[in-house]
Amino acid sequence: MTQESGDPRHLETLDRDLARYSALEMATSYVARPMVGPGIGLVFILLAGISAMLFFGDPSNSLIVVIAASLGAYMALNIGANDVANNMGPAVGANALSMGGAIAIAVVFESAGALIAGGDVVSTIAKGIIAPESMGTSSVFIWAMMAALLSAALWVNLATWIGAPVSTTHSVVGGVMGAGIAAAGISAVNWPTMGGIAASWVISPVLGGAIAALFLWLIKSRIIYRDDKIAAARRWVPVLVGIMAGAFSSYLSLKGLKQIIQIEMQTALLIGAGTGILVWLVMIPVIRKQSHGLENRNKSLKVLFGIPLVVSAALLSFAHGANDVANAVAPLAAIVQASQSDSFTDAVSIPFWVMVIGAFGISFGLFLFGPKLIRMVGGKITKLNPMRAYCVALSAAITVIVASWLGLPVSSTHIAVGGVFGVGFFREWDAERRIRKSRLTMPDDASYAPEERRRRKLVRRSHFMTIIAAWIITVPAAASLSAIIFLSINAALG
Incomplete structure (x- = not known):
């Protein structure tokens, strides 16, 4: 060992250099971490394009299909990042599921719903928003669908970035409408259909919120505000779980499995009624056993709603995968068909490889980017517990059934978020009611000051206004x- 290497001052210099390198590594890791998700997403988009090249047989139009498949994969990632949060957010916010558990369940059930029951045949492209024959040529139609897919994906990406859960269905509808007007004029748009979609902006959240609030009132009045909460829970929780089972049976019969077997509304309601009664009878001894030894307080009630809430989140994910995967793959399937046969006015069948891109894209998007919106829906709008989250999940299924019965177009995103708003605003109303009632038994100076009552608002107004906007x-x-x-595109190619 040389004298210099043994010099304590040299060792101190070496330690400082090592500390600098360590700090540099930590800083590099911190900066690189936010890029991991986009990097993996980009790899998936590239793989989707390569897969399209392998599965699409016509080499003359393969480049168009590769670009379309990449855009479809990008849209699917954004659906997973934004839309799926509506199903999992309440369960995570209520602490019935961890973030990892929610993502795992959603990935499995979203993919299953998309692959098992998602092979929809789009009779008129993008739900009849535009008349395909007005496009003139297949090339114009293909570029219009490309523009619709890219614009919808960009908008949902922006909404996810600012933390706003938006309807991916409405994003695709807007994209198709805008491209259709640019390509063929205002007359190409089916305005009655657009009017129904605009009406759903109001109908979906209001109906979802009202039904969620109604069930929360039922739980509070029949269980939470009772002297013997456990005895009340033994009577009512089996009934509520039976209602949930019946609602989801009808919901899945109407929506989630419509590609496998076509079921009419009356049959779906009979299936739901039979399933609900069966589950109610089964749950009576289960809840009696589960509630044995529980203390007579609200915290004990959360145990009884935990498993039904997890099951409802899984079923919502299955139905969502079956229905909303078409938002990513329907325009892609239309482009594939137009590229293969020059036919763009007929019904569009979605090939299996296109469905796989949609299913895996939704799963990857949820895994990589979903936690932000899950936290928003689950905890930043209003505070949720298992009972409140259960009401949100149940309202989503019932609202879709009621809307289908009335023939109203609704958005699953608006229903779920509207349910969260409904629960929060009901809690505010109930708290105000209890304060007014308490004034009868307390002196005037014991009531809350106006500033304190504003502080106690149970729905965060900033998030409410951002989402509505x-x-x-x-x-x-x-x-x-x-x-x-x-x-x-038209200018570049023209």
């Missing part, structure tokens, strides 16, 4: 962006 501008924003993209 995002809902209102989704269709116009996606339509404008789509029109700009289509005109840019």
Whole structure:
């Protein structure tokens, strides 16, 4: 060993250098961490394009299909990042599921719903928003669908970034409408259908919120506010779980399994009624056993709602995968068909490899980018517990059934978030009612000051206004962006 290497001052210099390198490694790791998700997402998009090249047989139009498959994969990632949070957010916010458990369940059930029951045949492309024959040529139609897919994906990506859960269905509808107007004029749009979609902006959240609030009132009045909460829970929880089982049986019969077997509303309701009665009878001894030894307090009630809440989140994910995967793959399937046969006015069948891109894209999007919106829906709008989250999940299934019965178009995103709002606003109303009631037995100076009552609002108004604004501008924003993209493509190729 040399004298220099043994010098304590040299060792101190070496320690400082090592500390600098360590700090540099930590800083590099911190900066690189946010890039992991986008990096994996980009790899998936590239793999989707390569898969399209392998499975699509016509080499003359393979480049168009590769680009379309990449855009479809990008859209599927954004659906997973934004839309799936509506199903899992309440369960995570209520601490019935961990973030990892929620993502695992959603990945499995979203993929199963998409692959098992998601092979829909789109009779008129993008739910009849535009008349395909007005496009003139297959090339114009293909570029219009490309613009619609890209604009919808960009808008949902932006909404996820600002933390606003928006309807991916409305994003695609806006994209198709904007490209259709840019390509063939205003007359190409089916305006009665657009009017129904606009009506759903109001109908979906209001109906979802009202039903969620109704069930929360039922739970509070029949269980929580009773002297013997456990005895009340033994009587009512089996009934509530039976209602949930019946609602989801009807919901899945109508929506989740419609691609496997077509079931009419009356048959679906009979299936739901039979399933609900059976589950109610089964749950009576189960809840009696589960409630044995529980203390007579609200915290004990959370145990009884935990498993039903997890099951409802899984079933919602299955139905969502079966229905909303079409938002990513229907325009892609239309492009594939138009590229293969030059036919763009007939019904569009979705190939299996296209469904796989949609299913895996939703799962990857949820895994990589979903936690932000899950936390927003589950905890940042209003505080949820298992009972409140259960009401949100149940309202989602019942609202879809009621809307189908009335023939109203609804958005699953708006229903779920509307349910969260409904629960929160009901809690505010109930708290105000109890304060007014307590004034009869307390002196005037014991009531809350106006400032304190404003502070005690149970729904965060900033998130409420952000989400409502995002809902209102989704269709116009996606339509404008789509029109700009289509005109840019047209100018570049013309």
